[in-house]
Amino acid sequence: MPEHHKSAERIAQLTELQYRVTQQDETEPSFANALWDNKAPGIYVDIVSGEPLFSSTDKCDSRTGWPSFTKPLEPGHVVELPDTGHGMVRVEVRSVNGDSHLGHLFPDGPSDRGGLRYSINSASLRFIPVEELEREGYGQYLSMFEMPEGRATEAQ
Structure with a gap:
């Protein structure tokens, strides 16, 4: 598995939006982002560190316009922190090694x-x-997508 860490080189490669979201805790527009309706089987990793975070097998349709999951793929790669910004009480989700703001x-x-x-x-x-x-x-995550016949399962 690739090494998972935050580096100045990886930060420099981020788009402006990726930087604002991961490093400045911003939120991208709903329904106008790359993965909100992605239904392909595979995993989602931190754009900064590459640490595995979520699986398509745990994706759910929240009708909010952002990718939503019922649980992390690797709970040890996600940290949950209190967030009282914007006059709300929420739980922020960050990656452990990349320290990227992921969402809530x-x-x-x-x-x-x-x-x-x-x-x-x-x-x-x-x-x-899944094919990559x-x-x-x-x-090591391939087996979670295999059916008895050896075909990859479809995401929800």
């Missing part, structure tokens, strides 16, 4: 899947399709 956690997710909703900015993520997992160094 809400208690209004699908009840049959634990009731949580990780609402995440596309600008903080890089999507790795091995080549990108994330081959």
Whole structure:
């Protein structure tokens, strides 16, 4: 698996929006971002550190216009912090190694899947399709997409 860390080189490669979201805690526009309606099977990694964060198998349709997930792929790569900005009380979600602002956690997710909703900015993520997992160094996640016949499962 690739090494996961934050570096000045990786920060310098971010687009303006990716920088504002991950480094300045901003939020991208809803329904006008790259991954909100992505249905392809694969995993989502931190755009800064590359650490695996979420899987398409845990993606849910929140109808909010941002990618939403019911749980992290690797809980140890996500930290939840109190956020009282903008006159609200929320839970901020950040990556551990990249220290990237990812989005927020809400208690209004699908009840049959634990009731949580990780609402995440596309600008903080890089999507790795299942067919590229091995080549990108994330081959250990392939088995979660395999069906008994050996075909990859479809995302929800």
